Amino acid sequence: MPGDERVENPDEVTTRATSMRARPRHVWPWLAQMGNGRGGLYSYDGLDRLFGVLDRPSADSLMPAFQELHAGDTIPVRGSDGWPIAIATPDEFLLLDVHMDGAHVTCAFDIDSLSPVETRLIMRVRARLPRNWRKPLLMAVLDPAEFVMVRRQLLGIRDTICHAISCAVRDFGSGR
Numbered sequence: 001m002p003g004d005e006r007v008e009n010p011d012e013v014t015t016r017a018t019s020m021r022a023r024p025r026h027v028w029p030w031l032a033q034m035g036n037g038r039g040g041l042y043s044y045d046g047l048d049r050l051f052g053v054l055d056r057p058s059a060d061s062l063m064p065a066f067q068e069l070h071a072g073d074t075i076p077v078r079g080s081d082g083w084p085i086a087i088a089t090p091d092e093f094l095l096l097d098v099h100m101d102g103a104h105v106t107c108a109f110d111i112d113s114l115s116p117v118e119t120r121l122i123m124r125v126r127a128r129l130p131r132n133w134r135k136p137l138l139m140a141v142l143d144p145a146e147f148v149m150v151r152r153q154l155l156g157i158r159d160t161i162c163h164a165i166s167c168a169v170r171d172f173g174s175g176r
Contacts, residue, residue, distance in 0.1 A: 032088075109123055
């Protein structure tokens, strides 16, 4: 995927996806409005709020004020400087490139049109962790936590879109 080369020698790489009966133009607006004080993250809002990442639940409607997203912008996330946007191609692709506490993480959202009425939203996370005494502990926690939160985020985005446009959902896939 575009941006894979940004994280050299990753410790963790996951690719997860979901499909829905919606067009790419229905998916992009929900990605564009992600963030704290915006549309949320569509994951487990209670956990995101407990850990101080969000200040309120994820939106269940489109927010016109947050539909413009460009490379160089930042998705606001509490407790950090936010998630910098490296690539923003409306209706096609979004790449976040985050450097935080010695870790380097990219998060790619690929909006893949399967047919004129069906879209697959693919999310790839690549992470390199700092080389220190905490790395074994972080690796033990990272994979299950990432799976749970990313799965919920993809399903949350899909379900919110489908509720908004009355579409049908198909499946959730995962892989490494």
